Amino acid sequence: LSTEPPTELSLRDLVPCFEGMVPAVIATASADGTPNVTHLSRVHLVDDERVALSNQFFSKTTRNLVENPVARVVVIDPVTYASFRMLLRYERTERRGPLFDRLDRDIEAVAALIGMQGVFKLRSADVYRVLELERVPAVGPAPDEPSEPSGRSG
Amino acid sequence: VIEATLAQLLEMQSEAILGTVDESGVPDACRAWAVRLVPGGRIRAFVGDEEHRTLANLRPGGAVALTLTDVVTLRSIQAKGRAEAVEPVTEDDLRAVAAFTDRFFTAVHETDGTPVHLLERMRPHGYTAFVAHVDELFDQTPGPVAGARLAPR
Numbered sequence: 001l002s003t004e005p006p007t008e009l010s011l012r013d014l015v016p017c018f019e020g021m022v023p024a025v026i027a028t029a030s031a032d033g034t035p036n037v038t039h040l041s042r043v044h045l046v047d048d049e050r051v052a053l054s055n056q057f058f059s060k061t062t063r064n065l066v067e068n069p070v071a072r073v074v075v076i077d078p079v080t081y082a083s084f085r086m087l088l089r090y091e092r093t094e095r096r097g098p099l100f101d102r103l104d105r106d107i108e109a110v111a112a113l114i115g116m117q118g119v120f121k122l123r124s125a126d127v128y129r130v131l132e133l134e135r136v137p138a139v140g141p142a143p144d145e146p147s148e149p150s151g152r153s154g
Numbered sequence: 155v156i157e158a159t160l161a162q163l164l165e166m167q168s169e170a171i172l173g174t175v176d177e178s179g180v181p182d183a184c185r186a187w188a189v190r191l192v193p194g195g196r197i198r199a200f201v202g203d204e205e206h207r208t209l210a211n212l213r214p215g216g217a218v219a220l221t222l223t224d225v226v227t228l229r230s231i232q233a234k235g236r237a238e239a240v241e242p243v244t245e246d247d248l249r250a251v252a253a254f255t256d257r258f259f260t261a262v263h264e265t266d267g268t269p270v271h272l273l274e275r276m277r278p279h280g281y282t283a284f285v286a287h288v289d290e291l292f293d294q295t296p297g298p299v300a301g302a303r304l305a306p307r
Contacts, residue, residue: 025183031179035219037173037232038294039223059301070180070181071181072180072183080275
C-alpha cells in the first residue's frame with residue numbers, strides 16, 4: 001500500500017471545466033429551505049480559491065443567494081467528462097472592471113451561439129469562495145486521465 | 155394540470171438535474187437518472203447510490219427541485235415538491251433508467267458530438283429511487299422568462 005498522502009484537488013486542476021464547453025449545474029436554496037436547480041452556461045475561474053458567476057436576470061437563483069449565500073455547483077471536464085462538485089459561498093459583486101468585462105464578453109458569445117443576441121445583459125459578476133471541492137464518483141477512469149485526487153479547497 | 159404537464163414533459167425529457175437541501179439550508183446538486191410519473195401527482199426518480207448527501211436530504215418531507223431539459227431545444231421545466239420515500243430500485247426502474255440514460259447520451263452526442271464513451275463516465279454504479287409529490291411547475295427555459303410559474307396558476 002502507498003503511504004503517500006492523497007493529492008489535494010485544487011481549482012487549477014479544473015481549468016478545462018471553466019471553458020464553458022459543458023453547462024454546469026447550480027443548486028441554491030431560499031431562506032425557507034426551498035431548493036432551486038438550473039443550468040449555468042459557464043463558471044469562471046477567478047483565482048485559486050474563487051469562482052465567478054454571471055448575474056443576468058433577477059432570477060430565482062439570484063434571489064436565493066441573497067437570502068442564503070451558499071450554492072452547490074457541478075462542473076464537467078469537457079475532455080474526460082469527469083464531474084466535480086463545489087460548495088460556494090457568496091463573497092462580493094463586481095459591476096465594472098476586468099472580471100465584469102470578461103463575463104460580459106462571454107455572455108454575448110454564448111448568446112450569439114444560440115441566436116439570442118441582445119437578450120442576455122450582464123447585471124453583475126458575482127464572486128464566490130469555494131468552500132469544498134470534490135470529485136463526483138463515476139463508473140471508471142477515462143483513457144489517459146491523471147490519477148484521481150480528492151480533497152478540499154479554500 | 156400538474157399531472158398533465160408532467161406527462162407531456164416526460165415525453166420529451168432528456169436530462170434531469172436534482173436540487174435538495176439539508177436541515178441547515180445547504181443545497182446539494184446532482185443528476186437524476188429517469189423520472190417516472192406516479193398516480194397522485196407524484197414522481198419516482200433515481201439518483202446514483204453514491205449521492206450520499208442528496209439521499210440524506212431526501213428524507214420524508216424534504217424539499218426537492220427537479221429540472222428536466224430537452225437537450226436539443228433547451229426547453230426546461232422545473233418541478234418542486236416534497237420527498238415522500240427513498241426506496242430500492244426495481245427491475246422496471248432499471249429499464250426506465252437505462253432507456254432514459256441512452257436517450258440522454260444520444261441527444262448530447264447528436265447535439266454537440268461528444269463521444270458516447272465519455273458520456274458513459276457519468277453513469278452511476280447503482281441507483282436508488284425516491285418518490286416525491288410535485289406541488290409546483292416552473293418554466294426553466296434559458297432566457298428572461300426563466301422561473302415563470304406554469305402550475306398551479
